[in-house]
Amino acid sequence: MLLISVRPGEEVMDSISRQLNERDIQHGAVVSLIGAVDSCCISTMASDDAMRDILTEYEQPFELSGTGEITNGELHLHCVRQGR
Helix, strand or coil: CCCCCCCCCCCHHHHHHHHHHHCCCCCEEEEEEEEEECCEEEEEEECCEEEEEEEEEECCCEEEEEEEEEECCEEEEEEEEECC
């Protein structure tokens, strides 16, 4: 098991991906993600086209939790934002 922390001011995906790359982790599971962010971009799928991403930027603080996977060195997270 590996614990990865993201420091204040760091972009979450970039920081986690960099730390995984530094450890040459190619495959794995993200079993727990918890924390808070000052802003975020959330990707959802169009109801008529699951291959089309809809990106929405939020410039406000949120708590978040999630899970994910690492496949061939690529990080993929599923997060739930909690806030207004």
